[in-house]
Amino acid sequence: MKYISTRGQAPALDFEDVLLTGLAPDGGLYVPEKLPSFSLTEIRSWRDLPYDELAYRVLKPFVAGFIEDDEFRTMLHDTYAAFGHKAVAPVRQLDHNEYVLELFHGPTLAFKDFALQLLGRLLDHALEKRGEKAVIMGATSGDTGSAAIEGCRRCANIDIFILHPHQRVSEVQRRQMTTVLSDNIHNIAVEGNFDDCQRMVKESFRDQSFLRGERRLVAVNSINWARIMAQIVYYFYCALNLGGPERRMAFSVPTGNFGDIFAGYLALKMGLPISQLIVATNRNDVLHRILSQNQYEARPLSHTLSPSMDIVVSSNFERLLFDLYDRDGESIAQLMDNMNQGAVTLDEARMAEARKVFDSCSVDDETTCNTIRTVFEESGYLLDPHTAIGVHAARQVRRHPDQPMITLGTAHPVKFAEAVEKAGMTYPQLPHHLQDLMTREERCTVLPDDRIKVQSFMADQIFGPG
Numbered sequence: 322m323k324y325i326s327t328r329g330q331a332p333a334l335d336f337e338d339v340l341l342t343g344l345a346p347d348g349g350l351y352v353p354e355k356l357p358s359f360s361l362t363e364i365r366s367w368r369d370l371p372y373d374e375l376a377y378r379v380l381k382p383f384v385a386g387f388i389e390d391d392e393f394r395t396m397l398h399d400t401y402a403a404f405g406h407k408a409v410a411p412v413r414q415l416d417h418n419e420y421v422l423e424l425f426h427g428p429t430l431a432f433k434d435f436a437l438q439l440l441g442r443l444l445d446h447a448l449e450k451r452g453e454k455a456v457i458m459g460a461t462s463g464d465t466g467s468a469a470i471e472g473c474r475r476c477a478n479i480d481i482f483i484l485h486p487h488q489r490v491s492e493v494q495r496r497q498m499t500t501v502l503s504d505n506i507h508n509i510a511v512e513g514n515f516d517d518c519q520r521m522v523k524e525s526f527r528d529q530s531f532l533r534g535e536r537r538l539v540a541v542n543s544i545n546w547a548r549i550m551a552q553i554v555y556y557f558y559c560a561l562n563l564g565g566p567e568r569r570m571a572f573s574v575p576t577g578n579f580g581d582i583f584a585g586y587l588a589l590k591m592g593l594p595i596s597q598l599i600v601a602t603n604r605n606d607v608l609h610r611i612l613s614q615n616q617y618e619a620r621p622l623s624h625t626l627s628p629s630m631d632i633v634v635s636s637n638f639e640r641l642l643f644d645l646y647d648r649d650g651e652s653i654a655q656l657m658d659n660m661n662q663g664a665v666t667l668d669e670a671r672m673a674e675a676r677k678v679f680d681s682c683s684v685d686d687e688t689t690c691n692t693i694r695t696v697f698e699e700s701g702y703l704l705d706p707h708t709a710i711g712v713h714a715a716r717q718v719r720r721h722p723d724q725p726m727i728t729l730g731t732a733h734p735v736k737f738a739e740a741v742e743k744a745g746m747t748y749p750q751l752p753h754h755l756q757d758l759m760t761r762e763e764r765c766t767v768l769p770d771d772r773i774k775v776q777s778f779m780a781d782q783i784f785g786p787g
């Protein structure tokens with residue numbers, strides 16, 4: 322399968338190169354040139370498959386030519402066998418026709434494990450094939466960093482450097498990163514904020530000379546195609562478990578960068594009967610403004626009780642726009658250019674097309690806490706603040722009460738104690754495999770907000786001092 326850029330000015334690549342590349346050289350994002358699609362008969366025949374086998378069927382077309390079938394199958398088996406629940410992505414019922422798809426049974430208790438556990442293995446396979454080694458560098462305000470570290474801790478060909486703002490991530494989140502003691506894992510606490518960390522990462526990607534031409538930097542943020550791809554599977558898994566593809570159903574997705582929900586859109590395009598996709602955002606509502614008012618404009622960041630959705634622009638939305646604009650890269654390049662200069666109004670007819678399946682809702686902190694409390698009273702089930710936003714949005718803008726409505730449960734509530742306590746709930750217990758997290762040994766280096774110092778620290782770790 323070939324992959325093309327949303328801005329139309331970069332050469333098409335195969336899966337292996339897309340995996341190692343990140344952004345396209347024209348600034349666009351890679352998408353499949355032609356999406357695979359499955360018939361209802363084929364989808365129906367997968368009804369009894371366990372998660373890893375289903376993943377194999379759904380993902381095989383995307384990696385054709387990159388990896389042998391048997392090897393891919395084993396890789397998927399190992400990836401999902403490490404999850405803390407036998408069903409991998411179990412479904413919980415909240416009410417009649419209302420469900421939560423629990424995506425937090427991976428090692429770091431958030432849905433990002435579904436993609437990053439697989440990404441680490443795919444990257445290692447690609448590097449092994451090429452006889453190369455790579456460096457992952459990323460900035461995190463919490464979830465992505467720990468999931469990337471867990472995903473790569475056993476990768477022989479990868480050194481990973483994760484920058485987090487010193488003393489500005491929660492203790493659980495910090496410990497999930499710093500207690501991973503493998504030699505290839507390097508945590509850097511930067512004396513600055515998240516934006517400072519992100520800026521250093523961006524600058525390092527632009528000028529990689531500190532790696533002496535011997536290593537390449539690989540991005541593991543959600544622009545990486547392989548992450549989106551891995552997330553398609555659980556839409557199929559959930560639908561098949563609730564009577565699909567015979568029954569149509571709706572999904573509500575707590576959204577920041579539009580990665581997770583874009584995977585749902587792809588599942589729909591690939592043949593899964595989905596009747597509605599709800600974009601659930603917190604106060605950082607750029608996506609809600611686009612979908613409801615056709616206004617595409619960045620606004621200053623608000624800090625909320627759902628920090629993993631605190632974003633200014635949603636980079637993956639460009640992938641949807643590419644389809645809405647009939648895959649015309651030139652139009653997208655123009656739009657993104659205008660967007661950088663200020664607000665953009667999108668073509669009304671194209672947005673109407675998007676609204677056939679997408680709805681949106683923006684939820685503030687107070688409503689988030691109320692939802693956590695209400696759902697607990699209704700069913701004794703404790704939501705994390707991100708999932709609570711999804712549940713509230715689902716209840717607000719649902720179109721078909723006669724169909725199942727599934728909210729993606731993106732994180733375990735134990736990761737977001739502040740919101741849980743503000744909602745008046747008791748702080749939940751750490752799951753079994755993390756019981757000793759608060760007493761494990763930590764390893765982390767505190768560095769000033771200075772790109773040269775950070776890069777020379779990295780070079781020392783990779784090549785040895787001197």
Ligand SMILES: *Cc1c(COP(=O)(O)O)cnc(C)c1O
Pocket residue numbers: 431432433464465543575576577578579580581582629630707731732
């Ligand atoms: C990353 C994250 C999100 C947002 O996912 P996107 O793919 O960026 O839309 C939502 N909830 C949690 C808990 C997350 O970690």
